[in-house]
Amino acid sequence: xxxxxxxxxxxxxxxxxxxxxxxxxxxxxxxxxxxxxxxxxxxxxxxxxxxxxxxxxxxxxxxxxxxxxxxxxxxxxxxxxxxxxxxxxxxxxxxxxxxxxxxxxxxxxxxxxxxxxxxxxxxxxxxxxxxxxxxxxxxxxxxxxxxxxxxxxxxxxxxxxxxxxxxxxxxxxxxxxxxxxxxxxxxxxxxxxxxxxxxxxxxxxxxxxxxxxxxxxxxxxxxxxxxxxxxxxxxxxxxxxxxxxxxxxxxxxxxxxxxxxxxxxxxxxxxxxxxxxxxxxxxxxxxxxxxxxxxxxxxxxxxxxxxxxxxxxxxxxxxxxxxxxxxxxxxxxxxxxxxxxxxxxxxxxxxxxxxxxxxxxxxxxxxxxxxxxxxxxxxxxxxxxxxxxxxxxxxxxxxxxxxxxxxxxxxxxxxxxxxxxxx
Amino acid sequence: xxxxxxxxxxxxxxxxxxxxxxxxxxxxxxxxxxxxxxxxxxxxxxxxxxxxxxxxxxxxxxxxxxxxxxxxxxxxxxxxxxxxxxxxxxxxxxxxxxxxxxxxxxxxxxxxxxxxxxxxxxxxxxxxxxxxxxxxxxxxxxxxxxxxxxxxxxxxxxxxxxxxxxxxxxxxxxxxxxxxxxxxxxxxxxxxxxxxxxxxxxxxxxxxxxxxxxxxxxxxxxxxxxxxxxxxxxxxxxxxxxxxxxxxxxxxxxxxxxxxxxxxxxxxxxxxxxxxxxxxxxxxxxxxxxxxxxxxxxxxxxxxxxxxxxxxxxxxxxxxxxxxxxxxxxxxxxxxxxxxxxxxxxxxxxxxxxxxxxxxxxxxxxxxxxxxxxxxxxxxxxxxxxxxxxxxxxxxxxxxxxxx
Numbered sequence: 001x002x003x004x005x006x007x008x009x010x011x012x013x014x015x016x017x018x019x020x021x022x023x024x025x026x027x028x029x030x031x032x033x034x035x036x037x038x039x040x041x042x043x044x045x046x047x048x049x050x051x052x053x054x055x056x057x058x059x060x061x062x063x064x065x066x067x068x069x070x071x072x073x074x075x076x077x078x079x080x081x082x083x084x085x086x087x088x089x090x091x092x093x094x095x096x097x098x099x100x101x102x103x104x105x106x107x108x109x110x111x112x113x114x115x116x117x118x119x120x121x122x123x124x125x126x127x128x129x130x131x132x133x134x135x136x137x138x139x140x141x142x143x144x145x146x147x148x149x150x151x152x153x154x155x156x157x158x159x160x161x162x163x164x165x166x167x168x169x170x171x172x173x174x175x176x177x178x179x180x181x182x183x184x185x186x187x188x189x190x191x192x193x194x195x196x197x198x199x200x201x202x203x204x205x206x207x208x209x210x211x212x213x214x215x216x217x218x219x220x221x222x223x224x225x226x227x228x229x230x231x232x233x234x235x236x237x238x239x240x241x242x243x244x245x246x247x248x249x250x251x252x253x254x255x256x257x258x259x260x261x262x263x264x265x266x267x268x269x270x271x272x273x274x275x276x277x278x279x280x281x282x283x284x285x286x287x288x289x290x291x292x293x294x295x296x297x298x299x300x301x302x303x304x305x306x307x308x309x310x311x312x313x314x315x316x317x318x319x320x321x322x323x324x325x326x327x328x329x330x331x332x333x334x335x336x337x338x339x340x341x342x343x344x345x346x347x348x349x350x351x352x353x354x355x356x357x358x359x360x361x362x363x364x365x366x367x368x369x370x371x372x373x374x375x376x377x378x379x380x381x382x383x384x385x386x387x388x389x390x391x392x393x394x395x396x397x398x399x400x401x402x403x404x405x406x407x408x409x410x411x412x413x414x415x416x417x418x419x420x421x422x423x
Numbered sequence: 424x425x426x427x428x429x430x431x432x433x434x435x436x437x438x439x440x441x442x443x444x445x446x447x448x449x450x451x452x453x454x455x456x457x458x459x460x461x462x463x464x465x466x467x468x469x470x471x472x473x474x475x476x477x478x479x480x481x482x483x484x485x486x487x488x489x490x491x492x493x494x495x496x497x498x499x500x501x502x503x504x505x506x507x508x509x510x511x512x513x514x515x516x517x518x519x520x521x522x523x524x525x526x527x528x529x530x531x532x533x534x535x536x537x538x539x540x541x542x543x544x545x546x547x548x549x550x551x552x553x554x555x556x557x558x559x560x561x562x563x564x565x566x567x568x569x570x571x572x573x574x575x576x577x578x579x580x581x582x583x584x585x586x587x588x589x590x591x592x593x594x595x596x597x598x599x600x601x602x603x604x605x606x607x608x609x610x611x612x613x614x615x616x617x618x619x620x621x622x623x624x625x626x627x628x629x630x631x632x633x634x635x636x637x638x639x640x641x642x643x644x645x646x647x648x649x650x651x652x653x654x655x656x657x658x659x660x661x662x663x664x665x666x667x668x669x670x671x672x673x674x675x676x677x678x679x680x681x682x683x684x685x686x687x688x689x690x691x692x693x694x695x696x697x698x699x700x701x702x703x704x705x706x707x708x709x710x711x712x713x714x715x716x717x718x719x720x721x722x723x724x725x726x727x728x729x730x731x732x733x734x735x736x737x738x739x740x741x742x743x744x745x746x747x748x749x750x751x752x753x754x755x756x757x758x759x760x761x762x763x764x765x766x767x768x769x770x771x772x773x774x775x776x777x778x779x780x781x782x783x784x785x786x787x788x789x790x791x792x793x794x795x796x797x798x799x800x801x802x803x804x805x806x807x808x809x810x811x812x813x814x815x816x817x818x819x820x821x822x823x824x825x826x827x
Contacts, residue, residue, distance in 0.1 A: 045549050099684055099699055109561055110532070110583075119541040122622060126546025129538075130467060133622040140626035141814060144531045144615070146562065147585045151815030155688040160696050163685040163817065164591055165583035167529070167562035175580065182598060188683075204541055207549035208556035271570040271579045273520060276492070276558045285576055288521065406558045407567025409579060 005265075006181045007418055009258040010089025010246030012081045013358045015345045016052035016239055021088065024345075024355075025362045028370035029391045033344045035237045037222045040201050048215035050222040051201045052239035052346025067152075070139040072111035073199035075149045077242035077351075082153045082193050089246035089258060091191065093157055102161035102189040103154045105244075106176030106196030108169045108350030108405070109205065110146030116202040118143065153193060153244075161189045170310075170405025171269060172196050173243070173353020174413050178267035180247050190252055195244030198351040205238065212277060214314060224374045226347075228311035228340035229318050229386045231377035236312040239346025243354035250418055261361040262399075266297030266414035277406050279316050283324030286402060286410040290328040293412040299398065301329040303416070304336055306369050306394075308360045308401035309386075311340020312347050317404060319381045324402070324410075326384075337394070339387040343373035353403045353411070360399040360415050367396050427679070428597040429826065431672040432511025432660030433767050434503030436612055438474030438653045438754040442506065447771045449753070450779045451799050456754050457636045457651050463618050470630040472639050473616055474653025474755030492555040493568065494533025496654065500565040500612040501572055503658040508573070511660040511672060513606065515573040524577035524607045525570045526596040527658075528588030528759035529562040530813075531623075534615035536560050541619070569608055577604045582759075585813025586721070587683070589613075589656060589762030590821045594681040596661050605666040610763030614654030624652055627814060629725050637783045640756075642722035642749050643729050643794055645787040650724035653751075656760020657767040674826040675770040679806075680708025686816030697818045698735035701808065704820035705739075710806060712740045715822070717778050717795075717802070719765040719809045722749035724756075732810065733790035742791035745808075746800060749781040762811040766823055769807035773825040777801050 011021055017034025018024030027034065035052045043049035058068045061080040068076065082103075086093060093101060118140060122131035142148035147165045154163040162183055166176040173196035180194030209215040216235035218225045226237040253260055270292070272285040294301060307329075310321055325333040341359050348355065363369055368391050375388040398416040403409075433443050439456030440446030449456070456474050465471040481490060481498040484505070489498070508515060515523060537560035543551040558564055563581045570579055578599050582592045589611040596609030615624065624630060631649035633639035640651040667674050682703025684696035705712060718740075721732055736747060750768050751761055772778055778800045786794040809821045 098687075099696070099703075103685070107583075108563070115537075116541065116544075119538070119619065120545050122619070123542060123545055126542055126544070129542055130463065130618045131538075131622050133468060133625055136622050136626055138626060140623045144534070144620070144623035144626075145583070145585045145814060147530070147583045147588065147813055147817065148815055150584065151685070151817070154685045154816070158687070160685045160687060160699075162591075162683040163584070164588070164683075167581045167583045168566070168579070169558075169561060169563040172563075179580070179595075186598070203549060204537075204544055204552065204556070207544055207552035208540070208554075210549065211552055211554040212557055214557070269578050269580070270521065271525070271567070271576050273570045273574045273576045275571065276564075276567055288576070405563075406561070407563045408570060409563065409567070 004185045005250040005263055006184045006247050007250050007253050007263045008245050008261040008361055009248050009253050010085040011261060011358050011361060012084025012088060013243045013355055014077050014081050015241040015355055016054040027344060028341055028359055029368055031371045031373050031389055031391060033223050033373050035222055035225050035346055041203055046206050047210040047217050049219050050225040050237050052237055053201055054240050070142060071152060072114035072143055074107060074111060074197045075152050078105050078149045078197035079152050079156050081195060081242040081244035082157060085244040085246050091246055096191060098158055098160035100161055100190040101159040102183055102192050103150050103159050103163040104166055104176045104180045104194045105149045105153055106166045106172030106350045107146050107149055107198050108172050109198060109200045111143035112205055113199050113202045114143040116204045157193055159193060168409045169407045170349050171353055171403040171409040171411040172350030174403045174411040175269055177354060177357055181264045181267055184247060184249055190249055192247040194247050196351045196354040197242035198349045199240045200349050201238055201240050226313050226343045227374045228313040228343050228372055229382045230375045231379040233313045235314055236347040239348035241348045241351050241355055243358040260418060262364050262415040263418040265416040266293035268292035269409060269411040272408035274408055279320040281319055281323060283320045283327055286321060286324035286404060287327035289410045289412040293414045297414040297416060302332045303398050304400045305396045306363055306399045307336055307338040308356050308399055309338050309340045310402050310404045311342050322382050322384055333384055337369045337387045337392060338384050339370055339372045341370055356401050360401045363399060364396050368393050426601045427664035427677055428600045428661055429664050429667050429677050430659050430675045430770055431662050431667050432507040434507030434658040435767055436476050436499040436503050436655040437764060438476055438655055441476060441478055450750050450768060451777055453780045453782045455636060455782060462616050468621060469632050470625060471634055472636055472651045474651060476655045492559055494536035494559055496612050496614040497533055497564050497568055501568055503612055504569050504608055507658045507660045520574050520576035522577060522605045523575035524579050524599050524604045525566045525575050526580040526592045526607060526609045527565045528582045528592035528611040530585050530613050530758035531615045532562045533560045533564055534620040535617035538617045538619035584817040586758050586761055587811045587813035587817035587819040588759035590811045590819040591683060593678060593763060597678050600661060600663050605663055607661045609661050610658040611759040612656040613758040613760040616654050640724050640752055641784050642724040643786050643790050643792055644784045647724050647726050647729060651755035653755030653757045656757050657763040659763055676773055676826050677824045679824045680704040680822030682707060683819045695731045697731060698738050700818040700820045701735060701739050704822050708822035710822060714806050715745055715808050716804045717807045718745055718747045719769055719807060720747050720749045721810045721812045722751055733792055737791050743793040746778055746795050747792045748778050748795040750779045752782045752784060762809060765809045769809060769823045773804045776803055
């Protein structure tokens with residue numbers, strides 16, 4: 001153990017209703033929602049007809065026509081967010097040994113949107129199983145392998161250190177950043193461009209979540225369809241987006257006078273070894289991840305000021321993680337504000353973990369806890385303080401953020417101020 | 424003192440042999456596993472050859488409930504994990520659940536499963552898409568399914584860096600063991616041999632159009648014309664040396680070094696980064712080039728990429744300075760499965776003191792490599808370097824050392 005500590009010095013977020021770090025924070029702190037009736041395709045045949053779509057113009061964000069042609073939408077998000085994070089950090093990457101600068105991008109479903117559209121064409125609308133290669137886009141290989149996302153970001157930033165995509169389903173956004181933290185701590189890299197991106201709002205994704213009734217069928221009021229912790233919740237709302245960070249070793253960041261948002265003080269992931277989509281109600285494995293992340297941060301549970309929940313809005317998830325918080329934090333869980341920003345920006349699968357890390361860091365930056373929108377009806381099984389509807393000003397020095405996903409993965413990360421006294 | 428991480432179990436599914444014994448028998452003897460695609464009719468496509476795993480009948484190994492929810496690559500990964508655990512003499516039910524983790528790599532997920540569901544979506548309608556689509560295609564499926572089947576609750580991970588990913592996963596497995604998880608299942612089984620995967624692989628322009636199985640994939644040969652894709656790979660059981668010693672396990676060897684770099688953007692004029700990855704792996708293993716007894720090459724089969732690899736190897740080891748081999752000439756390129764399979768081959772090569780051959784290739788002297796062609800070569804082997812590269816610029820290198 002080298003004792004190296006890792007801090008966030010740059011953040012960029014592309015989220016529905018909040019494209020750009022400041023717009024994103026305004027959306028959260030004002031408790032507005034970005035869910036709406038699907039416009040990307042005709043949602044009529046689907047059980048779930050709402051999504052948190054992002055209004056994103058790649059050209060307006062500086063991507064060239066070639067870049068736009070060869071990249072799936074999620075790769076575009078990743079590159080734009082990475083550029084924004086590097087700009088925010090003020091780091092001059094050209095001044096570094098490129099082999100000490102790496103990239104990790106998380107994504108749950110890769111270039112699903114591009115693959116879905118292309119399949120429709122090469123199969124001639126499902127007429128051909130022996131699909132016709134002459135109708136394929138030239139960059140189809142980049143859609144086949146989501147590693148192209150990390151490649152694009154690395155090329156763009158001139159990074160030549162360890163670069164990869166981390167793809168652990170809906171915990172990808174935490175695990176990607178956690179992976180980058182480990183690379184800096186162990187001394188493999190000094191600077192990491194780390195985050196995650198997903199653009200899953202496509203017919204195949206909607207169809208597969210319809211099939212297992214994971215997404216909400218609610219359509220009476222699309223803007224309030226995502227209802228984590230509410231007694232009437234009945235599924236998540238699919239979203240899209242990206243968040244990317246610049247991570248640096250602490251002393252390195254201090255030396256160059258960088259603005260430090262937060263230290264990533266602890267991270268852990270565990271598996272429930274139970275079911276690809278199901279969760280046991282006791283939350284034991286998520287609690288194990290939380291306990292391990294806290295131990296790594298050398299922090300007591302009582303040091304946590306805010307919990308940024310997974311809060312997907314499915315019946316089983318919200319119960320599961322409420323149990324996990326109680327297991328890990330004990331009585332302190334009842335005194336700690338817990339909120340789910342998925343109520344506002346939806347569930348962008350592999351991207352949301354990083355977007356939630358960004359929300360956690362910005363909560364520390366502003367000393368404001370974002371609310372859980374649409375939370376009107378209490379659920380006896382969810383009996384913590386979920387910060388309903390309205391953001392709350394409070395001193396926020398340490399945040400726990402968690403994720404839970406298909407495959408049984410449970411991840412937890414602790415953000416804290418680097419100047420804290422370490423227990 | 425950094426924890427030593429060793430391999431104690433192997434599970435192999437390869438186009439020239441299913442199971443470790445069959446694979447090694449085939450590989451040491453140069454048995455070819457490349458042939459015309461049988462899983463669909465390839466006649467309408469420019470490329471028609473693949474390395475398909477023969478004789479894998481999932482029903483013989485897995486409960487029927489798992490079949491409708493899994494792609495072929497997941498089924499092979501689950502069975503290879505069973506074999507690897509048996510080989511390591513580990514019964515996961517007897518170990519604490521949090522003491523076991525799973526880190527696999529994937530290049531493209533359960534792509535054949537994905538094609539079948541896309542086909543239903545566009546030909547029949549969204550309501551015909553399988554409930555299992557939500558987790559049978561995505562890249563995390565093998566780590567998830569392996570952890571569930573074996574009750575493994577420790578830290579897990581999924582790495583996607585195309586063909587380099589398998590080595591990256593093994594390196595991450597080593598990292599988890601060093602952080603305190605005693606046993607990690609790692610490696611990768613990969614596949615996307617279906618019409619949709621075929622068309623997508625073709626798009627990169629690197630598949631050979633040759634129709635002769637023995638003249639198609641010819642890395643470091645003047646007649647190199649691209650590569651043949653394959654399916655399969657290897658699952659490794661990795662442990663801390665201490666854990667292996669305590670339970671008296673048979674040790675194949677140690678994962679002792681790793682390096683990973685990314686190439687500069689094409690057209691930048693900067694040096695390719697493969698050499699640096701190899702140097703980092705050697706430094707991490709605390710070895711010098713002279714300590715390496717054999718290199719398992721990435722062997723792209725694309726002249727420009729073969730040139731880059733040969734230049735990196737001669738820069739590090741000198742011209743013809745180390746025996747180089749590419750048993751993947753018998754299997755095709757297995758994407759993220761390739762690196763773990765080469766690690767397995769290196770470990771098996773140590774046991775026998777025999778370098779498996781590169782087949783079908785006439786080494787082009789211009790590359791200045793000591794390529795082990797046609798026949799295996801006997802040699803005392805203590806350390807091997809395994810190289811893997813992923814599309815776009817991913818370079819990874821692992822140093823493996825013999826036990827003892």
